[in-house]
Amino acid sequence: MFDKDKPYDDLPLLPPVTELETKAVLKKAISANRQLAELKGLANIIPNQNILINFITLQEARSSSEIENVITTNDKLFEAFSLDSESVDSATKEVLRYREALWEGYNLLGERHVLSTNLFIRVCNIIKQNQAGVRNTPDTKIVNQKTGKTIYTPPGTQAVILEKLKNLESFIHDEDDGIDVLVKLAVVHYQFEAIHPFSDGNGRTGRIINVLFLVFTGVLDLPILFLSQYIIANKSKYYKYLRQVTENNKWEDWILFILEGIEKTARSTRDKIIQINDLFESTLAYTKKKVPNYMYSKELVELLFEQPYCKVKFLVARDVAQRQQASKYLQALENVGILKLKKVGREKLYLNIKLFELLSNASPEIGKTEDDDGEDELFETVDGHLEEWEEMFEQLTRFIEKYDHSSVSKVDPKTKRLGYWVSHQRTSKKTGLLSKEQIARLEEIGFDWEPVKNRWEKNFKDLVAYKKRFGHCDVPLRFGENPQLAHWVRNQRNRYRLGKVTANRVQKLERIGFNWGGTQVKSWEERLQELLEYQATYGHLNVSQVDPDEKNRALGKWLNDQRHYRKQGRLSPEREVRLNEIGIAWSVLDARWEENLSALKEFYAEHGHFRVSLRGERRSLGFWVSNIRKQRPTPERLKRLKVIGFDWEKEKNEGDKN
Numbered sequence: 001m002f003d004k005d006k007p008y009d010d011l012p013l014l015p016p017v018t019e020l021e022t023k024a025v026l027k028k029a030i031s032a033n034r035q036l037a038e039l040k041g042l043a044n045i046i047p048n049q050n051i052l053i054n055f056i057t058l059q060e061a062r063s064s065s066e067i068e069n070v071i072t073t074n075d076k077l078f079e080a081f082s083l084d085s086e087s088v089d090s091a092t093k094e095v096l097r098y099r100e101a102l103w104e105g106y107n108l109l110g111e112r113h114v115l116s117t118n119l120f121i122r123v124c125n126i127i128k129q130n131q132a133g134v135r136n137t138p139d140t141k142i143v144n145q146k147t148g149k150t151i152y153t154p155p156g157t158q159a160v161i162l163e164k165l166k167n168l169e170s171f172i173h174d175e176d177d178g179i180d181v182l183v184k185l186a187v188v189h190y191q192f193e194a195i196h197p198f199s200d201g202n203g204r205t206g207r208i209i210n211v212l213f214l215v216f217t218g219v220l221d222l223p224i225l226f227l228s229q230y231i232i233a234n235k236s237k238y239y240k241y242l243r244q245v246t247e248n249n250k251w252e253d254w255i256l257f258i259l260e261g262i263e264k265t266a267r268s269t270r271d272k273i274i275q276i277n278d279l280f281e282s283t284l285a286y287t288k289k290k291v292p293n294y295m296y297s298k299e300l301v302e303l304l305f306e307q308p309y310c311k312v313k314f315l316v317a318r319d320v321a322q323r324q325q326a327s328k329y330l331q332a333l334e335n336v337g338i339l340k341l342k343k344v345g346r347e348k349l350y351l352n353i354k355l356f357e358l359l360s361n362a363s364p365e366i367g368k369t370e371d372d373d374g375e376d377e378l379f380e381t382v383d384g385h386l387e388e389w390e391e392m393f394e395q396l397t398r399f400i401e402k403y404d405h406s407s408v409s410k411v412d413p414k415t416k417r418l419g420y421w422v423s424h425q426r427t428s429k430k431t432g433l434l435s436k437e438q439i440a441r442l443e444e445i446g447f448d449w450e451p452v453k454n455r456w457e458k459n460f461k462d463l464v465a466y467k468k469r470f471g472h473c474d475v476p477l478r479f480g481e482n483p484q485l486a487h488w489v490r491n492q493r494n495r496y497r498l499g500k501v502t503a504n505r506v507q508k509l510e511r512i513g514f515n516w517g518g519t520q521v522k523s524w525e526e527r528l529q530e531l532l533e534y535q536a537t538y539g540h541l542n543v544s545q546v547d548p549d550e551k552n553r554a555l556g557k558w559l560n561d562q563r564h565y566r567k568q569g570r571l572s573p574e575r576e577v578r579l580n581e582i583g584i585a586w587s588v589l590d591a592r593w594e595e596n597l598s599a600l601k602e603f604y605a606e607h608g609h610f611r612v613s614l615r616g617e618r619r620s621l622g623f624w625v626s627n628i629r630k631q632r633p634t635p636e637r638l639k640r641l642k643v644i645g646f647d648w649e650k651e652k653n654e655g656d657k658n
Contacts, residue, residue, distance in 0.1 A: 002247055007138055007156030011164060011194050012249075014171035020183055022252050028259040029180045033219075035266035036182075040220050042270050101126035102208050106215065106223050115172050115209065115216050117165045117197075124198045124205045134161055135199040142196070151239075152246065154196035164195045172213065181217045186258035188213055190245055207231075225269055230261035271427060275358055280305050283338060283354070290336040295329050308356040309349040310339070357420065389438070392421040397445050406448045426450070456505070459488040464512055473514045493517050499561055503572040524575070527558045532582065540598040541584055542591040559584075593637070596624045601644045610646055625651075 002008060021029070105123045109115065121133050138156030143149060155161050168191050171177075171184075179187075192206045207228055214220045231238050234257070241254040284301050300320050304310050315326035330350045333339045339350040395418050400406055410419035426449055429439060448454055462485050467473050475486040492509065495501050496516050501509075510524065534555060535541050543556040562579060563586055565571040585591040599621050603612055612622040629651050633641065638648055 004152055004247075005150050007153050007160075008194070008246070009155050009157070009160045011155055011191075013164070013167045014187060014191055015177060015179070016187065016249070016251060018249060018251055020187065020251055020255065021180060025183060025252060025255050025259070026180070028256055028263070029182050032182050032259045032263040032266070033180070035263045035270070036214075036219055036225070039225065039266045039270045039273075042273050043220075043222060043224055097127055097129060098204055098208075101204075102211075102223060105208055105212050109212055109216060113216070115212060116169055117162070119212075120165070120192075120197065120205060120209065123208050124201045127201045127204050128198075132199055134158055134165070134197050137199060140196065140199065151243070152194075154194065161195060161197050164191070165197060168192065168195065172216075181214075181219055182259055182262055183255055184217075185210060185213050185262075186255040187251075189258065190242060190254060193242060194246060225262070225266055227258070227261045227265055230265050234261075272358075275427075276305070276355075279354055279358055286336075287333070287338065290338075291329075291332050295332055300329065304333070304338070304352045305355060308352050309342075310352065311347065311349055392418060393441065396422060396442075396447070400445050400447075404446075405451075406446065407451050459485060460508065463489065463509075463514075467512050473509075473512065499564065503565060503570050503575065507572060507574075527555060528578065530555050531559065535582070538598070539602070540595055541582065542595040542598075544595075563587075596621060597640060597644070600625060600646070604645060610651060 001010070101123045104126055105119055108119050108122065117134070125131055125133070136158040140154055140156070141150050142152045142154070144151055155164060168188065171191075172188060177184075189206060189210055192209055193202065196202050198205065207226065211220070211223045211226055214225060215223055237257060241250075241257050244250040245254050280301065283304070284298065287301055288296050297320065299318065300315070303314055303318055303320060310330065312323055312326045312330065315321050315329060316323050320326065321329055330339060334341055334350060338352065338354075340353050342349045342351055396406065396408070399408060399415070399418065406422060408419040408422045409415045410423065412419070425438075425442060425447070429449060462482060463473060463475070466475055466482075466485065473489065475482075475489045477483070477486045477490075479486050492501060492505075492514075493516055496506070506524065531541060531543070534543050534552065541559075543552050543559055562571060562575070562584075566576060566586060585594050599618075600610065600612070603618070603621065604610055610625060612618055612625050614622040614626065628641070628648075632638075632648065641648060
């Protein structure tokens with residue numbers, strides 16, 4: 001029986017004797033697995049994955065260590081990661097050891113593909129820089145640092161601890177238990193925390209085991225998802241749910257808590273990957289434009305993104321440039337505003353300014369589930385981001401009071417920093433990075449979460465009023481009452497020609513009789529009617545953008561646009577249904593097949609056979625028929641051929657004779 005003041009040697013073995021996968025748990029596991037799958041796929045878009053791995057592992061090292069009251073700043077951490085010097089403060093060194101331990105565990109897992117007690121010990125030894133191994137201290141207790149009261153007493157003797165660890169290993173490696181991988185992760189994490197096998201470093205070791213488990217099970221290819229920031233944001237709940245499992249065998253809340261953390265952290269990590277990739281691409285283009293051709297290379301820009309600080313030695317080691325050239329390259333990049341020089345002792349470090357801003361803008365509030373009252377906290381956290389948030393919030397308050405809106409420019413040097421911060425708040429809200437309190441405070445001062453969408457809706461509302469008043473939507477450029485509306489109308493038409501207006505907005509505009517450009521641009525309904533007329537004339541719907549008849553080319557372009565919109569998810573369901581009803585072929589290859597089938601039907605009606613010549617005007621059709629005979633079509637296409645009288649077996653034999 002559990003007694004918080006006595007060693008919990010009776011900690012139940014795994015698997016737990018209870019229903020783990022309740023309806024609520026399975027539902028949440030599905031959404032968490034989906035987010036992880038997206039993250040796994042998206043990680044491959046980074047041109048150089050060191051960019052992603054260095055950022056995420058360094059941030060995790062900082063956050064995970066912070067939980068244990070080991071505090072350092074981003075600047076100190078990134079700087080120390082780039083320096084050869086030993087003059088690094090002890091806290092930053094300890095954070096870097098966490099990163100070293102993570103990679104040691106990842107490499108060991110790659111060599112043997114087992115998550116063993118020996119691996120756990122190796123990870124912990126690197127974190128703590130000792131060879132202590134599994135503890136043999138029965139008087140170990142976990143206490144509330146504020147009150148001094150005992151919260152939990154883990155198993156006491158080394159023999160019991162090793163028995164529990166052996167059972168944990170067996171549970172991890174059992175592939176036939178049928179438990180969802182992420183549910184299993186929640187159980188593994190609890191059990192390791194409950195065993196508490198080391199005198200110190202258990203928390204950090206356990207959080208490393210989490211990500212190694214995801215790699216071990218194939219859910220991720222790289223160690224790029226960590227829950228430390230989520231735990232920081234929800235620390236009271238984290239310990240509360242741990243205790244509920246221990247004291248009452250109450251698993252559901254704990255598992256749901258971990259699944260929620262996985263889902264939200266995966267989403268925020270995915271968004272950070274996109275931000276890093278976007279910044280990389282824009283920096284690549286900007287560098288190409290601003291520095292001489294002999295200096296520019298993709299390898300150089302990739303190196304700038306592997307970590308925020310760069311130096312001459314890095315360029316030389318990668319064969320990007322010789323030492324003297326490398327110094328000139330970095331100076332040139334500083335001159336155009338990409339890098340900023342910082343001298344640390346005798347070393348010159350060049351900071352990638354925008355990358356550092358992006359990496360430092362990660363909020364400690366990832367996935368905060370609800371207001372956390374802080375009861376039974378085992379530690380206090382310090383985070384410089386909160387101070388920065390308050391500073392920027394005050395600046396935004398003054399800006400809104402002065403200008404009566406929150407659309408802060410990211411181009412104007414005077415408001416650039418605030419503009420990027422404002423943009424980040426909008427992204428953070430979408431990805432669950434802002435606390436409820438922060439959201440409420442921003443809304444109190446009139447913060448606009450979706451300025452682009454809201455501006456569009458305001459202009460649309462103004463256009464509806466204009467149409468009601470004047471009977472048309474052609475707002476003149478010199479419309480004095482609202483000159484902005486005329487520019488907006490013109491912009492909608494330009495964007496429509498480029499295919500950049502969403503299907504939903506196209507529908508809204510067309511419902512009020514919006515003209516997309518006089519006689520030059522026809523409405524969707526007019527094009528659909530043209531397509532039906534084309535079908536009546538030619539017997540098929542596969543009009544081409546390069547149709548010999550010039551008047552059909554615009555229709556072919558329109559049809560190709562519909563396929564493109566559908567592929568991007570921009571074609572409305574109603575329009576897709578209507579095009580499906582008339583038998584549109586969504587694939588260009590399918591469309592060509594349909595076109596050839598129609599031509600073959602006509603040929604058969606005219607000649608009474610399917611022996612189309614490989615020469616002359618119909619040679620392309622002849623080659624198509626020849627290929628059909630050589631390669632058996634799908635069952636559906638065989639049926640379509642049979643309807644026009646084409647017997648594939650018979651025709652194949654004819655082809656073999658020829």
